[in-house]
Amino acid sequence: MNTLAIxxxxxxxxxxxxxxxxMVLRESRQTDRAGGPRSMLSQIEGIISAWKQEHPIxxxxxxxxxxxxxxxQKITLSTHVEGWAQNPLVETVRQIAGAPVVVDNxxxxxxxxxxxxxxxxxxxxxxxxxxxxxxxxGILTEYGIYRGADWYAGEIGHLTxxxxxxxxxxxxxxxxxxxxxxxxxxxxxxxxxxxxxxxPAFVDRYVVDLSLGLKAAIMILNPMRIVIGGGISxxxxxxxxxxxxxxxxQITGWSRARIDVVxxxxxxDSVLYGALALAKETYPL
Ligand SMILES: [Zn+2]
Numbered sequence: 001m002n003t004l005a006i007x008x009x010x011x012x013x014x015x016x017x018x019x020x021x022x023m024v025l026r027e028s029r030q031t032d033r034a035g036g037p038r039s040m041l042s043q044i045e046g047i048i049s050a051w052k053q054e055h056p057i058x059x060x061x062x063x064x065x066x067x068x069x070x071x072x073q074k075i076t077l078s079t080h081v082e083g084w085a086q087n088p089l090v091e092t093v094r095q096i097a098g099a100p101v102v103v104d105n106x107x108x109x110x111x112x113x114x115x116x117x118x119x120x121x122x123x124x125x126x127x128x129x130x131x132x133x134x135x136x137x138g139i140l141t142e143y144g145i146y147r148g149a150d151w152y153a154g155e156i157g158h159l160t161x162x163x164x165x166x167x168x169x170x171x172x173x174x175x176x177x178x179x180x181x182x183x184x185x186x187x188x189x190x191x192x193x194x195x196x197x198x199x200p201a202f203v204d205r206y207v208v209d210l211s212l213g214l215k216a217a218i219m220i221l222n223p224m225r226i227v228i229g230g231g232i233s234x235x236x237x238x239x240x241x242x243x244x245x246x247x248x249x250q251i252t253g254w255s256r257a258r259i260d261v262v263x264x265x266x267x268x269d270s271v272l273y274g275a276l277a278l279a280k281e282t283y284p285l
Pocket of ligand 1: 157158168169170171172175177178
């Protein structure tokens with residue numbers, strides 16, 4: 001059985017074709033911001049049409065970089081990938097692929113990917129956070145993804161961690177995402193996050209804000225493990241060792257909640273594997 005997986009993010013989009021659970025094809029391209037959804041969908045159509053010649057597609061899962069109304073299977077809005085609000089993504093891909101399609105926001109899908117195939121195998125509840133262009137969160141329990149009453153659960157990026165702090169794209173001030181995501185780190189400091197993380201003095205300040213956000217996840221969920229994915233998580237021990245130390249400092253003294261925070265192991269493929277898992281659970285064949 002072949003499953004098509006699509007990851008639509010703020011700076012790039014990726015497609016993969018899985019035969020069973022094995023990834024046999026993969027393609028990743030930069031997002032053409034000016035071209036909007038139309039340009040991306042025509043590229044997606046080109047890739048799928050070529051793949052379909054040799055690999056029939058039986059089902060498809062999509063992780064989208066923004067809030068998704070999971071019940072209605074619609075894109076609610078997108079702060080990082082402009083022009084997608086109310087776009088009939090599911091219908092369009094269903095027509096191109098000729099197979100049933102399911103979509104969820106990329107952090108939920110990434111949680112599923114890491115929870116089933118990556119760093120979060122067997123650890124429930126699992127909190128997964130993407131730390132890249134933006135910040136997203138996904139909660140995976142022993143019953144599956146916890147999506148909340150209106151599909152907004154896990155949106156840790158817009159938690160206020162610095163009241164009166166700088167204005168976020170969402171209109172609020174001092175959001176976790178505003179202070180810690182790749183997009184704003186680069187705008188605020190004039191260097192990409194990858195370079196900033198090389199400076200231990202920067203990391204010492206950065207982990208304070210990062211811990212202010214993650215503390216909320218630990219105090220509310222007491223997760224068995226936190227997996228952090230996205231570009232910035234690739235920094236490894238340079239980031240994770242000081243982060244764990246700072247979290248230990250910030251977590252309320254009497255709390256014995258564990259601090260098990262690790263980088264994602266599927267690297268750039270957490271969402272693709274999660275899209276595979278989501279399609280499998282939605283359309284068991
Ligand atoms: Zn915000």
